[in-house]
Amino acid sequence: MLNRLLELLRTGDTHRVSDLARRLGTTPQLVEMMLEELERMGKLKPVGERCVEECKACPLAGACAAGMKGRAWTWEEEA
């Protein structure tokens, strides 16, 4: 299932966890677990973590995308 998820990511589009779950015929919870696993394997990178740290120094970090709820990851095609 993990390789099918990677195949979907190789299309290079923007994906919602719920869409990925539907396409894989499973639950969003399981997709989240797989994304976390891919993150541990170094195949996905989490988005915004460092920026949250950087934003601490900014008094107007209000509408910063890194502060929004929900998580995000990026996948890049291996060279």
Added chain:
Amino acid sequence: MSTCHTVQADAARPQVAERAVLVALAGQPNVGKSTLFNLLTGLNQHVGNWPGKTVERKEGLFTLNGATCRLVDLPGTYSLTANSAEEVIAREFIIRERPDVVIALVDAAILERSLYLVAELISLPAPVIVALNMMDVARQEGVQIEPEVLEAALGVPVVPMVATRREGVQKLLETVDRVIRGEFPYRPRPPQVRADHQEILEEIRGLIAGHVPEPYPCEWVALKLLEGDREITRMMQERLPPEQWEAVHQVLRAHDDALVAVASGRYEWIGRMVRAAVTRPRAGQIGLTERLDRWATHPFWGLVVLAGILGLVFWLTYAVGTPLQDLLDRYGISVLADLARRGLLGRAAWLADLVADGVIGGVGAMLTFLPILVIFFAVMGILEDVGYLARAAYVMDGFMHLMGLHGKSFLPLFLGFGCNVPAVLGTRVIESRRARLLTLLLAPLVPCTARMAVIAFLAPAFFGPAATLVSWGLILLALVVMALSGVLINRTLFRGQRAAFIMELPLYHLPNWRTIGLLVWQRSLAFVRKAGTLILAVSVGVWALSTFPGGGVEESFLAQLGRWLEPAGRLMGMDWRLVVALLTGFVAKENAIATLGVLFGMGGGEGLARVLASAYPASTALAFLVAEMLFIPCIATVGAIRQETGSWGWTLFDVGLLLVLSFLGGAGVYQLARLAGL
């Protein structure tokens, strides 16, 4: 030494011996292990450490049908890979001590997460009972689990329970007893490695057979080698003859994707279990989220919704905030400035000017803006809390992808909407030096919150009821510039590369007013602090330059500097005051407002907004706002660009580029507005 026999054959054999029955309690953290442990052992327990580790070991005794049972609480883990001391302790205990039963406590409300550990447990040589805890929470969330179906699918006993209410505990004990006595037909169905890796697993198994030390099961060791488990790899490297290890190593090296294959098999297995035994509701909160998302995240309608919501945010901000700002301006700051002048009568004239025009004029102008900002923060806070902002990011990313923009350059640019500094730092995710350089040079084009603040103040001052439309248009302009910049980067530098962006969107829910209140308070406080420090310092500086060497503001140093730049300003319809206001934004964007406050004098009894509206035509105002949007970023961002490029040359090039863009944008808009009769 062992040969490769099946693990389950051992596990199925009941081990009731003369010794006390050994029961292990396994599970993730926070699934209620301690509650169950205390329920079963009562006061018959002691706490220590696992040998050689600082990890807590809890052990206790309980009686089952007259037999004494020793219950060992294993450390809470999510899996049994050698990633942490806890995971190694848990698996080593099961392999070496061979408990008579392992109770796998799982959280029924998040069954998928708990099943990963179960997938690993049932591959070990000890019978497992799955205790489905927190069934009440699962029911509350509408998750229906059929324990009998799960039991049939897993091939191991499943007992539903609510440990906090002692529900199901008796049934669990009965099941433990049945398994120990061999009365339960224990036939676990562990996950299989993905089909295309079965042969490789067999090959490794064949290579290590006869060399696996007791009590490790050969099959399990082969699987762990395939997974790249550090501990097991080290163990087998020491045990195998060098040429045998080299053969294993060759196989592993030729299949470096094996970890994905093993994990894939486990996820496939979890998916099957969940499909078989779990039913989730389609109505309620999830249903509502899906219905709303059909519009909010639609590739086209999502953008329309986003544009509408942005318009609504500005309309609300102006409709409620502007009258408040006006009141504060008229009856607060202006009155305060007059009072300061009266209070300082008889003192040096420059002191009254400094307090009334420099301090109250500059910082006061900023503070009158606070109601607008509070409402803006509140509305953005609500959108964030109900879960919409994540959708906005999703829709925007989809839009950028449609334009062929590479996700890697989009992400830092998107972060710039909060602040340009993290946007510049965010370009570190781009490996290509050229692509990174171009992205960070263009990052300041994204309108940050401070720039939006200037727009939020000046747009209603200049345009009254049309402010919402103007603000909306300015953001659209910034987005178009950003998108075009991104497309340029993409076409030239990222050609052929692909990147995906995956987002977990939260469920929509009612806003938590306490959270929003706290957020507005913190952000407003930070803004006031900035007004009291950086903006105060610049205001005093601007006042000093606009006062000395004497003879009125028109003769001041600032006026001389402004006039020197005025020819460029004229092409944008700006006089020297607006040019200077634009320049002081270099220290911090909000200074543009403070500078106008100082230069137009807040103590005159008339509010800054009205003074500005009567001083400049709409064409000039529009040109100023466009120039402000595209102008060089604040000093902090320029510092970040210098740090990230490591070059003053590139930094100055960027400053120059943005100056040109800002000038061309301002002049173009001014000339067009003039042609349109504004």
